[in-house]
Structures are given as C-alpha cells and as structure tokens.
Amino acid sequence: xxxxxxxxxxxxxxxxxxxxxxxxxxxxxxxxxxxxxxxxxxxxxxxxxxxxxxxxxxxxxxxxxxxxxxxxxxxxxxxxxxxxxxxxxxxxxxxxxxxxxxxxxxxxxxxxxxxxxxxxxxxxxxxxxxxxxxxxxxxxxxxxxxxxxxxxxxxxxxxxxxxxxxxxxxxxxxxxxxxxxxxxxxxxxxxxxxxxxxxxxxxxxxxxxxxxxxxxxxxxxxxxxxxxxxxxxxxxxxxxxxxxxxxxxxxxxxxxxxxxxxxxxxxxxxxxxxxxxxxxxxxxxxxxxxxxxxxxxxxxxxxxxxxxxxxxxxxxxxxxxx
Amino acid sequence: xxxxxxxxxxxxxxxxxxxxxxxxxxxxxxxxxxxxxxxxxxxxxxxxxxxxxxxxxxxxxxxxxxxxxxxxxxxxxxxxxxxxxxxxxxxxxxxxxxxxxxxxxxxxxxxxxxxxxxxxxxxxxxxxxxxxxxxxxxxxxxxxxxxxxxxxxxxxxxxxxxxxxxxxxxxxxxxxxxxxxxxxxxxxxxxxxxxxxxxxxxxxxxxxxxxxxxxxxxxxxxxxxxxxxxxxxxxxxxxxxxxxxxxxxxxxxxxxxxxxxxxxxxxxxxxxxxxxxxxxxxxxxxxxxxxxxxxxxxxxxxxxxxxxxxxxxxxxxxxxxx
Numbered sequence: 001x002x003x004x005x006x007x008x009x010x011x012x013x014x015x016x017x018x019x020x021x022x023x024x025x026x027x028x029x030x031x032x033x034x035x036x037x038x039x040x041x042x043x044x045x046x047x048x049x050x051x052x053x054x055x056x057x058x059x060x061x062x063x064x065x066x067x068x069x070x071x072x073x074x075x076x077x078x079x080x081x082x083x084x085x086x087x088x089x090x091x092x093x094x095x096x097x098x099x100x101x102x103x104x105x106x107x108x109x110x111x112x113x114x115x116x117x118x119x120x121x122x123x124x125x126x127x128x129x130x131x132x133x134x135x136x137x138x139x140x141x142x143x144x145x146x147x148x149x150x151x152x153x154x155x156x157x158x159x160x161x162x163x164x165x166x167x168x169x170x171x172x173x174x175x176x177x178x179x180x181x182x183x184x185x186x187x188x189x190x191x192x193x194x195x196x197x198x199x200x201x202x203x204x205x206x207x208x209x210x211x212x213x214x215x216x217x218x219x220x221x222x223x224x225x226x227x228x229x230x231x232x233x234x235x236x237x238x239x240x241x242x243x244x245x246x247x248x249x250x251x252x253x254x255x256x257x258x259x260x261x262x263x264x265x266x267x268x269x270x271x272x273x274x275x276x277x278x279x280x281x282x283x284x285x286x287x288x289x290x291x292x293x294x295x296x297x298x299x300x301x302x303x304x305x306x307x308x309x310x311x312x313x314x315x316x317x318x319x320x321x322x
Numbered sequence: 323x324x325x326x327x328x329x330x331x332x333x334x335x336x337x338x339x340x341x342x343x344x345x346x347x348x349x350x351x352x353x354x355x356x357x358x359x360x361x362x363x364x365x366x367x368x369x370x371x372x373x374x375x376x377x378x379x380x381x382x383x384x385x386x387x388x389x390x391x392x393x394x395x396x397x398x399x400x401x402x403x404x405x406x407x408x409x410x411x412x413x414x415x416x417x418x419x420x421x422x423x424x425x426x427x428x429x430x431x432x433x434x435x436x437x438x439x440x441x442x443x444x445x446x447x448x449x450x451x452x453x454x455x456x457x458x459x460x461x462x463x464x465x466x467x468x469x470x471x472x473x474x475x476x477x478x479x480x481x482x483x484x485x486x487x488x489x490x491x492x493x494x495x496x497x498x499x500x501x502x503x504x505x506x507x508x509x510x511x512x513x514x515x516x517x518x519x520x521x522x523x524x525x526x527x528x529x530x531x532x533x534x535x536x537x538x539x540x541x542x543x544x545x546x547x548x549x550x551x552x553x554x555x556x557x558x559x560x561x562x563x564x565x566x567x568x569x570x571x572x573x574x575x576x577x578x579x580x581x582x583x584x585x586x587x588x589x590x591x592x593x594x595x596x597x598x599x600x601x602x603x604x605x606x607x608x609x610x611x612x613x614x615x616x617x618x619x620x621x622x623x624x625x626x627x628x629x630x631x632x633x634x635x636x637x638x639x640x641x642x643x644x
Binding site: 024025027028079082083101102105106108109110112113114116117120124127128131132135138139142143145146147149150 | 346347349350401404405424427428430431432434435436438439442446449450453454457460461464465467468469471472
C-alpha cells in the first residue's frame, strides 16, 4: 500500500511535468509556474489521491483533479497575498512582489480556470458531481476569506464565528479535496459526505493548532518567526478566545495590543495568553475537532486498514509538536 | 419568432431575479449585484439564447448558461478595471472605487465560480462540451488581456498581433457565447464551430469599429468622450495601422503623442489619422471581418429565416453609425 510520502512524490512529479504555453504568453504563464513550484506540503492533492485509492484503488485517475485542486489552492494564495499585501511566502517573494499586482490578479484568474479544466478531466459519469463539489467548495473558500477580511475591522468576534471562518477558508478545501478523490474512486454519497466531514474537521483542528504554534511553537521547527500573528494584529483563535473571557484579561489584552510591534508586545501578549489558560483552551479545541474528524472517518464503510492512512494523515498534520 | 429585444428583456429580467446570500456574506455578494445591475447591452447572453433557439428552439434551457456568461463577462470587467485603475464604467463608479480593491478582487473571483456554476446547469449529455467550451474561451480572454497589457510597453505591434489580441479579448467570448447556446440547442459540431467563427469575427469587426468611433464617432451617440483612447495613449487599431505605414506619417504620429493630453493632442492625432487614410483602412477591416462572420454563418445548416436574426445582430452591432 502507498504511503503519504508516495502520494506526495507523485504530486510533486506531476507538477514538475505540467506544461504551459511559452512564447508570447509567457508573461501570463510564468507567474503560474513560479507559484506552483514554491513547494509546500501538497496536503490537498495528497488527500485527493488518498480518497481515490481508498474508495476505488485508482489514484491515477484522480491525478489531474488532484493537481487542479493544488492549482486552485495556489490561486487563492496568489490573490490573498495581493489582498493582504504580503511580500514573502515560503521564503520567496510572493507573485505580486516578484512580478506585479496585475500579473498576480490575471495569472491568478487563469489559475482558477486551469484548475477547473484539470478537475473536469474525470470520467463522464463523475463529471457533474466532481465539478459541483469543486465549485461549491470554492464559494465556501471565498466566503471564509471575506469573513477573515471583515474580522479585521470587527470589534467583537465570537469563537463560533471564528470557527465558521476557518471552516470556510481552510476546512472546506481539505474536505473538498478528499471528497473529490472519493467520488472519483466511486464512493457512495454517504461515504463521500463523511470523508468530506473528516477533511473539514481535520482542517479546523490544523488551523487552531497553527494559530497556537504561531505564539507557542518552537522557532526551530515552525518555519515562520514566532509571534508574527501578534505583531500583525491578527485575530487568531487565541486572541478571540481570550477576549471572549471578558473582564480584566480582555482589557489587559487590548492594552497589550497598543504596544508597538516588536519583542515587547509579543512577550506581553504571550504572558497574558498564558495567564488566561489559552494554551489549554487551544489544546482542548484541537482535540475536540480531531475527534469529530475521526468520528466521521470511523463512520465510513472503509475497512480498518484503509482508515489507517487517513488517521496517519491527521496525526502528521495536527500532531506537529512545538 | 423572437427578436433581439425579446432576448434582451429575458436576460434583464433573469438578472433582476438572481438571488445571492444576504446577511453575514453581504460584503461578498453586494459588489456582485452592483456589477451585474449596471446595464449594458447584454450582447453575450443574448447570443447564447439566439444560438439555443436557432439550433433547438429551447432558449429557456439556455437561460442559466446565458446568465453565467454575462456574469463571467462582468467578472472580467471588474478585474480589468482594477488592473487599468479605471474609476468609472457606464457612468457609475467601478466596483473597486465604490467598495475597495480587495472587494473587487475577491467578489470578482466569486463571480468566476458563480459563472461556472450557472453554466453547468445544462443537461448531462451537454455538460462536458459546454464546460470545456467555457473554460477554453475563458483562457483565451485572459491571454488576450495579457497581450493587451504587454502592448502598453511594446514599441512595435503589428496589425496582426493586434487582431490576435482582440480575437482573444473580445472575439472569443462572443464566439463562445453563441457556441454554448448552439451546443445546448443540439447543433452539430460543425455548426457549433461555424457559429463560433461568426461570433469571433463579429467581435473583431465590432472592436475595430469601436476603436474608430472613439476618434471619429459622434459625441452625441457614442456614449464616451471622443478622443479618450488618444488621451490615454491606447494602442488602438488606428494607431497601430498608422505606425505600420512607417515613414513620415509614423514619425509625425509619435511626436503628436508627445503633446500633453487634451484637445490639442486629440486634434493633431485625428488630423494625422485623416492624412494617413486610417478611416478607410478601418472601414475596410470592419467590412472584411464582417464578411468573414457572414461567410461562416452562411455555411451553417441553419435555414435562411434562422440566419436572419444573426445578420440583424451583426448589423445592429457593427452598423452603428458615427
């Protein structure tokens, strides 16, 4: 049986093999190639292959759709980076800072359509289900991104709204990735919905974990500077949970965010999070959403040994230690 | 038999009837509604209905796809306006100036996916052909837009490259609109390709005519201020044809574009175009591409009376007098 690393290698090699028109349209396709070759964990297309193999032993049939999903994911990063004015991603200049904003917008649009093209390369009897799932998930991603942007200027955000935002922005695409694989594999509607739920909930647990790592992670393994969210005023699960406690903690936290960006602000906010027991709250939430994911997985008709690779995937993703 | 105005009314009423989620996602969907209700000639969805009715007497079945195409067209306008930094369109602020750039980017992305959703609302046996046609055309539109952007900084552009650009940016979507209608109507592959050619060539003739009207049109009926392209340094068919003549005309034209924007520049450039016989060159090109369009139309298996409405459409579009 294939391992997660096997799938990842397959994806990496399929991406390297992608051909885009050259010549007079190179200014359109160069930024796309640049965006796709930045590396990354390829979580989403790996999930698609896993879904197809688990439900139908036909990962090969799902490769194009898997790549399409990775292209869609990168499209969202390219446009998000423009909207967030982020200059760096994965240690390299973002598309709009390497090229320009117009290239990021137009090549990003092109990526969305190329993604649709690749995702439609499935058998005729799967086409409608696959494209409907993809389009529905894409809409959820935009809605999640819109909530995230609206949160920037919102004074109060409930933890529930925050979860709704990450279900849209992160969870739905992980869910959609594995569901599209499952559909290609021939899963029943019930199984496809259950494995979607597994993906969504794994995504939510992952995002909360990621928020936590941004403050409490190990700088040696986290990959980004610790405290970035605090410095950038990001509304994270930590911040929102702390504010939701109200009272003195909340007031002190708001004041701490008045401290200019830098070490002092990071230290002060981190200490307040510790006092408020935010680490525990995050851990509890991660474990709660992981349980929901596993519950959905267990309810599928998959055999125990086929369930195992999904458990490994979730473990690998969420088990990341500080 | 239905008239072009009948189809346009149907489209207008279907757009008025579109429902988007309200409430917490209104900041995502409000800009979409705003963009879609700006009016316009609805050329593309009208062509879709015409195609479906001519080949299959089933315009109703094509209404969702037609609206999807109009949404796609408006998505390109929303993003183009960001890229061109245009503040006004059809007498109203553009989406990014009414809301902000991020809203224009994200709601534009959403429009592209909503367009895909609506275009996929066709019978199962038409789904692949319709979505493939749509995706292929979308790619051509992006390629055309990219060429257009690259032309801004190009010192020499051949009339052939310019035609290639407008085939992509304008022609292909008109062609795709009517082809998708024809597919839904049940046209043969040959007929679908011929009517696509009709749409593309009509679009090219229309664009050249539009370039010409921008300089030589009647301010009372043109709808935009005359000379806008000259003031904005736009590389139009007029400019490119004049430069292609080389020699003194070309040198004089380059110098004229050194004059600061305003009446003096418009007058000087217009006089040079007149001297170089650019009006005649444009007229010839418009008539040449119109003929190609009609030739393709005549080659379809449509009966004479069904061909007639397409002729009327082309006439109405290109027959616009100064």
